[in-house]
Amino acid sequence: MSTLHVEELDDRVVVTLRRPEARNAINAAMIGELHDVCAALEERPRLLLITGDGGTFAAGADIGELRERGREQALQGINSRLFDRVARLPLPTVAAVDGYALGGGAELAYACDVRLASPAAIFGNPEPGLGILAAAGACWRLRELAGASVAKQVLLAGRRLDADDALRFGLVAEVVPAGELLKRAHAVLDRMARSGALALRLTKLVADGAGHPLTDDLAQAILFESEEKRVRMDAFLAGGRS
Numbered sequence: 001m002s003t004l005h006v007e008e009l010d011d012r013v014v015v016t017l018r019r020p021e022a023r024n025a026i027n028a029a030m031i032g033e034l035h036d037v038c039a040a041l042e043e044r045p046r047l048l049l050i051t052g053d054g055g056t057f058a059a060g061a062d063i064g065e066l067r068e069r070g071r072e073q074a075l076q077g078i079n080s081r082l083f084d085r086v087a088r089l090p091l092p093t094v095a096a097v098d099g100y101a102l103g104g105g106a107e108l109a110y111a112c113d114v115r116l117a118s119p120a121a122i123f124g125n126p127e128p129g130l131g132i133l134a135a136a137g138a139c140w141r142l143r144e145l146a147g148a149s150v151a152k153q154v155l156l157a158g159r160r161l162d163a164d165d166a167l168r169f170g171l172v173a174e175v176v177p178a179g180e181l182l183k184r185a186h187a188v189l190d191r192m193a194r195s196g197a198l199a200l201r202l203t204k205l206v207a208d209g210a211g212h213p214l215t216d217d218l219a220q221a222i223l224f225e226s227e228e229k230r231v232r233m234d235a236f237l238a239g240g241r242s
């Protein structure tokens, strides 16, 4: 992996975002490598810890790449599909945030189940300043995590949340010194690992039930079994288009 350091343990995977030359900005290579991690965790469910190297979580999507993307790439949901995949991993995920978590970096942290922060953590969504919107989950996940008022301050007024703000607003579970951040994150994962894996997995599935992707899948599952779907699709395939 060129943008991640991945440590595979028996009950968890530890992923460190590592693009020091770009403050761990999320580029296409990192997206691909994070998809590989997700595929491995879907295949063999384990807990996930995500952190960033060098005192930064991630300074957003890679702006050089973002600049070249057009409507087609936006509709592909390059970041949003990855973050949805992270959010839907079978077992819980923890983000350990030291330093900046901006733009897509913040959205990746929002997609995790639990966030811990160092005192230097800064969350923000400066996308409108670049002439775009935070389209990979911030517009609805931040509202769910911290409430509409805080979300609008971040999304519309460019407010950056420091560690104390993030703790006060419930965005992070704890603030711990940078040197103890990973140890504390592992302790949270140890506590999770003591629960029954299937119980944890189903609890996560049910607890996330109000989220959009799961609702979509359940609704689609009902529709896929419906007689009307068969009739309409048979009619289309038989050439009887109305």
Ligand code: COA
Pocket (backbone or CB within 6 Å): 021, 022, 023, 025, 026, 059, 060, 061, 062, 063, 064, 100, 102, 103, 104, 126, 127, 130
């Ligand atoms: N995409 C691409 N490159 C980025 C980047 C991003 N999101 N964020 C930082 N970098 C690069 C910088 O261009 C710089 O590269 P250079 O050394 O070749 O000039 C390098 O990372 C270091 O960044 P720098 O701005 O010098 O570091 P800093 O410590 O002064 O500031 C930040 C850190 C995170 C506050 C600042 O880099 C920043 O504002 N980044 C963009 C944040 C953003 O708008 N994210 C939303 C994107 S959707």
